[in-house]
Amino acid sequence: MDAVPGWLEVTRAGLRLRQADVWLDPARPVPRAIITHGHADHARGGHGEVWATPETLAIMAARYGPQPGAHALVPGATADLGGVGVSLHPAGHVLGSAQVRLEGPDGTVVVVSGDYKRAPDPTCAPFEPVPCDIFVTEATFALPVFRHPDAREEVLRALAALRVQPERCLLVGAYALGKAQRVLALLAAVGWARPVFLHGALLRLTALYRELGISLPETRAVADVPREALAGEVVLAPPSALADRWSRRLPGGGQGPILAMASGWMRVRARARQRGVELPLVISDHADWDELTATIRELGPREVWVTHGREDALLHWCALERVPARALHLVGRDDEDD
Amino acid sequence: MERFASLLDALGRTSQRNAKLGLIGAYLAATPDPCRGWAMAALTGELRLAAVRPQLVRKLIEARMDPTLFRLSYDYVGDLAETxxxxxxxxxxxxxAPSLSEAVARLQSLSRAEAPAVLAGMLGTLDVSGRFALVKLATGALRVGVSARLARVALAEAFGLDVGEVEEVWHGLSPPYLPLFRWAEGRGPRPDAAGQPVFRPFMLAHPLEDPGRIALADHLVEWKWDGIRVMAVVSGGERRLYSRDGNDISEAFPDLLPALAQDMVLDGELLVRAPGGGVGSFHQLQQRLNRRTVSQALLEAAPAFIRAYDLLFEGQTDLRALPLAERRHRLERMVAGLAPGRIDLSPRLEAADASRLDALRRAPPDPGIEGLMLKRLDSPYVAGRVTGLWWKWKKDPLTADCVLMYAQRGHGRRSSFYSDFTFGAWADGTLLPVGKAYFGFTDAELAWLDRWVRAHTIARFGPVREVEKRLVLEIAFDSVAPSGRHKSGLAMRFPRIARIRADKPAEEADTVAAIAALAQAGR
Known part of the structure; x- marks a missing residue:
């Protein structure tokens, strides 16, 4: 196995460009950071200088306040950080999500995918395959049991359940950044013509998506309508609200709302049970097993590094494919959120 | 098959008892014979399909994919059928795709040699839900959070029957229960189990919340023995021992059966005798369970006996409607005529008031006692847990501060979380494992422990992670006994995590010697 290029430091705390002292998605505040996307386990507040896509910077500003040291890097443009050429390329994960291409002074190209997916998503730019020597991949769903079905079929299934129980409302748990907006776009795509009702925690980022030019269907705040009016309607809320008293006040014809959750984890029964979910919707913003393995085959890197998730299975697959691979065992990544 | 598969899917997604009752009831009302009968057999654990072992299912899938990727998937999902x-x-x-009864018929007639091809053929005709249902059915372990009792309650409610009557006739029938459904739908007479040595449902107790409010004079007080609750059923000279869930465990106790020398149905506690003549530990009793053949040495080392609580039938006479005081009288008479070393009476205790009773509970004279039972003297013997008749009042658990050593991924609801925790206590400056706990924590604590394990892993062995030895867990357990199976020489009974003591340094956790002293104190 090749050694780590001299210009790059790899520890359990993350990846760092030695010369410029720049960290990638650091778990703690640092003077200089490159951020792949806006999810909280990748983008934290309190860094000095930050390099990211304009969308990711806008999301960070919405979450953490103004980012005085922000350097917007549009996809494809290159910045020189201590002799390392840094460019960002769409990852298809959420709006603004990017892979980081690093080209060292020795000519070695390392691509850090961040979180990514290959399935179509109308709310963000699609994943761009970037040729590289070393591909640093996530492994959130890196087990062959994880095969995400067509997300539109999942949404249609949920709407069918609502149609036969119009006295209840359909409450879909979806993460506030990315998943919620993708579900909105999916609803519009399958022909749901009614407004969609949002929990307060989803309002700000949904508005931000629209400001950034993403077309989404009409939404209203749950707080602005009488609860009874929500029977037969679709309500989106963060997953934490599913088990909350908040959800019990929604119309349910005596049984409570139809509790749905949009997540790749819903493929496994126990995960749906743990959430008390009645209608699991397998809709994920991460690559499934087939996408992960197809991407590695497509890129054909000299070496694969696995950041976080179910790395054992992906490492084993790489060994079967005779691709040298190693696990980075990064700390501070929360792979539960999807 | 599709209907049964959707039933299993829906059952798996709800934890509400009423929702489960409704789902099963709707399925039984809408599904024709004999499919619904086979579904009941599957839900109540009475479907036996010997040709398909989990090992066979594993081999089938391993022939179709990389075995390591299968193993890692199985570790994660935690359920063979689902994986x-x-x-x-x-x-x-x-x-x-086959119907449920077609699938059962094919699986029942299979030889071991035919099983792989037939099972693979059926799996090929099904979708994910159908495959899950078929493998669950074929390997005989549904585990969808439905007890046999709940399934029978659902059946009773779906057809407007009394659940006690359903329980009563159930054990004389076999799948697919056609006479039962004929009776349920008013097309036939009530099936009759009289004269057969069948299981009769147990009467159960509620935990006692408020001892002060119990009128002691109206109650029979006795010890709650720490063995296995059994029903000894003798009819026409045929002898059977049934455990709590209605399993026939007679085979494992050939030393005890001859002592059941009268036609009767008797409720009691199965125990083993320690070498000194007292009650042996639960661990010794466990050695005798789940054995087809029992060695002479084991029969002599741990002879089994029944400590009798109640009498349901005397000869062929059903006593269950009589008050406990009368049944107890007849029980005493019955036991007096049986072999004293094999069947004795659970003694009646006397306590003048609640505080003396509490003193008895706290300091029972035998380590084989779990606490007290209080039973209304006028109570009939009714199936299940009926409020206000019988109470159990357990002694307080023991506790020890132990250090987390290893964590393993759980199964079922806990799959993919690190939820099985091996903990240790100190001996000469090193930690020795003293037990394993997989409950006692809330979902929030489980999530916290899972994160802690992931962040403090120092080694991985398949699904097991070794962690840094620095998290103290307060472990509660009912008793602790010497054991050769553990390096520490101790085995805890019913250990659970009482509290996470993240504040306590690991060096201040308990020693093996201190926990062993609790075993001594318990003796």
Missing amino acids: VALLWPDSGPGAA
Whole structure:
């Protein structure tokens, strides 16, 4: 196995460009950071200088306040950080999500995918395959049991359940950044013509998506309508609200709302049970097993590094494919959120 | 099959008892014979399909994919049927999927040699839900959070029957229970179990919340023995021992059966005798369970006996409607005529008031006692847990501060979380494992422990992670006994995590010697 290029430091705390002292998605505040996307386990507040896509910077500003040291890097443009050429390329994960291409002074190209997916998503730019020597991949769903079905079929299934129980409302748990907006776009795509009702925690980022030019269907705040009016309607809320008293006040014809959750984890029964979910919707913003393995085959890197998730299975697959691979065992990544 | 598969899917997604009752009831009302009968057999654990072992299912899938990737998937999902259902290659439209009764018929008539091809053929006609249902059915472990009792309650409610009557006739019938459904739908007479040595449902107790409010004079007070609750059923000279869930465990106790020398149905506690003549530990009793043949040495080392609580039938006479005081009288008479070393009476205790009773509970004279039972003297013997008649009042658990050593992924609801925790205590400056706990914590604490394990892993062995030895857990347990199976020489009974003591340094956790002293104190 090749050694780590001299210009790059790899520890359990993350990846760092030695010369410029720049960290990638650091778990703690640092003077200089490159951020792949806006999810909280990748983008934290309190860094000095930050390099990211304009969308990711806008999301960070919405979450953490103004980012005085922000350097917007549009996809494809290159910045020189201590002799390392840094460019960002769409990852298809959420709006603004990017892979980081690093080209060292020795000519070695390392691509850090961040979180990514290959399935179509109308709310963000699609994943761009970037040729590289070393591909640093996530492994959130890196087990062959994880095969995400067509997300539109999942949404249609949920709407069918609502149609036969119009006295209840359909409450879909979806993460506030990315998943919620993708579900909105999916609803519009399958022909749901009614407004969609949002929990307060989803309002700000949904508005931000629209400001950034993403077309989404009409939404209203749950707080602005009488609860009874929500029977037969679709309500989106963060997953934490599913088990909350908040959800019990929604119309349910005596049984409570139809509790749905949009997540790749819903493929496994126990995960749906743990959430008390009645209608699991397998809709994920991460690559499934087939996408992960197809991407590695497509890129054909000299070496694969696995950041976080179910790395054992992906490492084993790489060994079967005779691709040298190693696990980075990064700390501070929360792979539960999807 | 599709209807049964959707039933299993829906059952798996709800934890509400009423919702489960409704789902099963709707299925039974809408599904024809004999499919619904086979579904009841599957839900109540009475479907036996010997040709398909989990090992066979594993071999089938391992022939179709990389075995390591299968193993890692299984570790994560935590359920064989679900793992195979998710991994089995989807096939396009082809042969029609079998109905539930067709699937059962094919599986029942299988030889071991035919099983792989037939099972694989059926799996190829099904979708993910169908494959899950078929493997669950074939390997005989549904585990969808439905007890046999709940399934029978659902059946009773669906057809407007009394659940006690359903329980009563159930054990004289076999799948697919056609006479039962004929009776349920008013097309036939009530099936009759009289004269057969069948299981009769147990009467159970509620935990006692408020001892001060119990009128002691109206109650029979006795010890709650720490063995296995059994029903000894003798009819026409045929002798059977049934455990709590209605399993026939007679085979494992050939030393005890001859002592059941009268036609009767008797409720009691199965115990073993320690070498000194007292009650042996639960661990010694466990040695005798789940054995087809029992060695002479084991029969002599741990002879079994029954400590009798109640008498349900005397000869062929049903006593269950009589008050406990009268049944107890007849029980005493019955036991007096049986072999004293094999069947004795659970003694009646006297306590003048609640505080003396509490003193008895706290300091029972035998380590084989779990606490007290209080039973209304006028109570009839009714199936299940009826409020206000019988109470159990357990002694307080012991506790020890132990250090987390290893964590393993859980199964079922806990799959993919590190939820099985091995903990240790100090001996000469090193930690020795003293037990394993997988409950006692809330969902929030489980999530916290899972994160802690992931962040403090120092080694991995398949699904097991070794962690840094610095998290103290307060472990509660009912008792602790010497054991050769553990390096520490101790075995805890019913250990659970009482509290996470993240504040306490690991060096201040308990020693093996201190926990062993609790075993001594318990003796």
